[in-house]
Amino acid sequence: MRRLLPFAAVALIAAAPVPSDIKLQGQLEQGGIAYGTVPPGTVSLKLGDETVPVAPDGRFLLGFDRNAPATLVLEARNASGAVLTRTLAIAPHAWAIQHVDVPKRPPVPNEEFERLRAPEVAQIVAARAVTSDTDGWRQHFAWPARGRISGVFGSQRIYRGNEPGAYHSGVDIAGGAGAPVTAPADGVVVLAADKPFTLEGNLLMIDHGMGLNSAFLHLSEIDVKKGDHVKKGQLLGRIGSTGRATGPHLHWAMKWKDARIDPMALTGPMPGQDVSKVPVAEN
Template sequence: MLALAGGCVAAAAFAQTGSDPFQLSGRAEQGGLLLGTAPEGTVRLTLDGKPVPLAPGGRFLIGFDRDQGTSTVLQAERASGAPLRQTIAVSPRSWRIENINVARTPGGVPSEAYRIHRAGELKRIEAARAVNSSSEGWRQRFVWPATGRISGLFGSQRVYRGEPAAYHSGVDVAPGSGAPVVAPADGVVVLAGPPAFSLEGNLVIIDHGMGLNSAFLHLATNTVREGQAVRQGQLIGTVGATGRATGPHLHWSMKWIDARLDPQALAGPMTPVR
């Protein structure tokens, strides 16, 4: 089963009623993920009108972005009968917001050569995250890819005199340079360097199936190749400080389709990597 209870997540588990057409479990909150089963006969599933992948037996995942609103509508279209809908209340989260009473320091104007280079990097990352493998890692209980001090929280954000900077899109773990990084669940490697990326450094992305994927940034080394199937706990690289990083750490980010998720909510309490 998928582990959806996490260290800093305070929202209650999803409350199911007898009249709900879907079987759902997990935490319906910003940055969270629900595991569900669609009604029998469902041929198409949507969340706020956008398609949701369906596995055999009607199993599915739905994830909620960091900035998801307070409600969303899940709808099943069936081979016969009227569509079935369920409105899901999404709990807000309290993010770590740091208000700084100085103006935001503008970065230098990037050169045209860098803009072209970065556009190519982003296109490659976007293509990798759009890959839909047949992996069933999404069914597993996720584990931490590395263990150590948590140095950055998902969703945290700095505000410079009222001007918000981009929020932190993953969780940072600082176990020390060269520490092992393992796959948190089964999957298929959909991106692996070289070359290193300008911001992310040595980057590995693993697709866990059903629109769910993990990215591992700033690696010193990686031990996998694109197209390779990996098992939960398998070594995929080592912690480093490549790309734009102030020190050695692992930045682990997760997405379900377009929604950015909180990895800490999926992995739960941290236990040592074997």
Template sequence: MSRAAIVPDAARVAGISLMLMIALGSGVALAGRSAEQSAKAPPQAPKLPARAQPIRHDFTLTGPMVQGGAIIGAAPTGTTALTLDGALVPMSDDGRFLIAFDRDAPPTAMLVATMPGGMVTRALVIAPRAWNIERLDTLPRFAQPTEEFNRRRPQELAAINAARSVNAISNGWRQRFQWPVIGRLSGMFGAQRIYKNGEAGSYHSGTDVARPTGTPVVAPADGVVILAADSPFTLEGNLLMLDHGMGLNSSFLHLSRIDVHVGEHITQGEQIGAVGMTGRATGPHLHWSLKWRDRRIDPLLIAGPMPAAR
């Protein structure tokens, strides 16, 4: 092989070596920058997509489907309007709602969800209950009202109805209710007296808890004060009312004092007043009643069995 043939090969080798050195140098520089960047900003974990809400094709209902009971439900996904026996039922943003059945509710009800593609219906069967009925066949139904009662009562009823017309914003309806006071149950929801000539008196609209005057009363769930009597009403005495949202409200009767004011947002367990015997009461006790729209609810079904006194 001639020298002329060898020289070009050597040049090519030198050129390749130079190219390798440049490439290696660039690699080192890039590796150095990568290490520097890693030290300054560690790699982030990939973001996972937000978990989608489950699609509901039917209603979900939780609670006792009986007279005096209340149910929390969720409407099918995409529901634009919800009705119970033809009356509109409000829904929260997540499609949840509250419905209730009066003490004398009929045996069936119809729940209807309207959607862009049609309707979903659910026939509800409301179980009957046996109520404590007391017969007083020798007594007239009504005692003669006093002139003062006749004068004051219309204004009191107007104040109560006005309070119940308020639609306060509260999520108390979603909570598990607690008893506002712990004690002996002295009067049960739904009890009723039958008087002379078979005339029926109004049934007992709430639950009575016997406790000494001054015993603290707490909020059974979050709510907004919608009525706090300035002076005792003729029947209810010092009356306090809380709106728990979605048309559900509590009333506390015969209080010895009221510790909150109209418009206050109250949290569950917060003291709101004290047991007393103001108004028409024969002894110190708390009368607690619950109402959803025009339907009265049994507090025992909402708060559960009375806990043992401490």
């Protein structure tokens, strides 16, 4: 029997099932985020036409845009060329929509604004293209500031003639000027504006890794610099009203690659707050 045991063990190993599925859990809905694991031997992963970064341990994350379609195809490929696909059903989200019986105001041409805006947009695009080795994306995200939620992600006004306005791209936290803003998770500073941007004011952007980033708008001051590695809970700056803002607040926006996602998908609700009655905000 002793001589048979090694052969029996080999037989058992050979018969062991090989993982053949993409494991996924999270919020498969518009504005949501999900985490997953690819089978061993996977060399590439795509969500539709978007390449998905995969960590050495096979872990990855996906973000679903506010206007994500009803279905998306996730495709994993191994070294031999075999392809494993999984069709994801993306649930629609009941965004806060306000219908107003007034015409949508057309944009007013402003050459000075356009002259200033172009290089600002270029800086934002370049910052979002930065990839770092931070593992902040693996952490449970914390709220970067405390205060009244004055604007929720995805809310939108629909004007006369069914003309949609721009939806609100982040979460607004109203707070006193100078209140602290801290890192919601580990990351690397990829943009720290040296002067206020026309819309965002003093803008700070952090890469959390794997295509996930945060933007903090309207700050009164920024206490970190580009290239800094920051830890969850570290002071980043202070709430302000710089840029296009009606009062002191933090606008916190998040993206996974090109998908705009709801920060509350990572933090959960702020304790003690009912956001169902928050007025509709834009931009």
